Amino acid sequence: MNKILIFDLDGTLFDTSRAIVETFNAVFKVLKIPLAGDENIRATIGLPLEKAFATLLNIFVEEPLISKAVEQYQLQYRRCILPKAKELLFPGVEDGLIALNKKDVKLSVATSKFTASATALLQAAGIDAVFDRVIGADQVSKPKPDPESGRKILEYYNAMPEMAVMVGDTTHDIYMANAVGMRSIAVTYGIHSVCMLEEAQPTWIANCFYNVLHIIEENILK
Template structure:
């Protein structure tokens, strides 16, 4: 039976949260608006950009100021985050993904980034060719935590939900996995802390990417159980 692991991107494969805060801050500065506190920005990581800017500005996601913020963010993303992608990967990611592929596990990404930005980040980090599919927030009507992203990946790759595991650092990832019928691994080194992650009831919890690989190495034997 074919097995699938779906990864979140920011805070799971690539240590981008600090750079994301810098990018939001630069975008607010370009708009002539005082940026929110870093903690407020971090709290929006894992949401699509429009929702994040809307929450930070207290405006609807379709407001023109929100749209301007998103455009500014995307400009600064190319300047601030992309050049640093190779050095932002969490320890063990490249080796771990190679090992999982060697075990015959199909790999995919479900992210709240738009597809073009996710693809560019993965390519800059040297990871894109490891993934059979990358699904961004602009490719579904309802991004995470809605299960649509996960269901799209399962359907496209022809893998049943019981043979798939979602790996992510936020409760949005875990809620998506549960709603899509997938098992999940919560990683504690990203945006949300262990207590918050545990409340979302992941199947497993991992403190390092090596721990993720260890769990997935053993998981296929019991995925259908």
């Protein structure tokens, strides 16, 4: 049975934090909403859009303004982020994924983005072909850290948890992996701090994507 590697996107494969903050701010300006502050926006990265906006605006997810904000975000996302997708890849990601795709391993994505946005980002960066499956927030009833997205990927491959490894930059990714029973690699170059990630108890910790590749080669593919 092939090993399965599941990757988060923002902060793991893509250095999108600054672009995401810019996109949120563009939405606030278009909708004439007071700016929430860059650090507050950064703190919501990794959450589904509805929950992120609800947190920043301090309103319920069901409020009509949330759906308007999400719709506007999608428009701004295509304008602000997709055109520079390839340059947003962290060093080593493109070549590393291509190399992994040639080995005895399956690659998938579990993200809090909508599936269409995640797929568009992967396509714009030219790395979509290496992934068998992309599970976005709109394909699950409960997003990360709930285990549903991880379980869906395991079901797709008809695989047991011990065959899979989650790679992510937030505690949401690590807690999801722990709940499913799979191993995990926490990356420290993304959104959450080393201290936060250590508290989530990942199997391994990596400080760059090259380190991720080394961990995979030495501990997972052997």
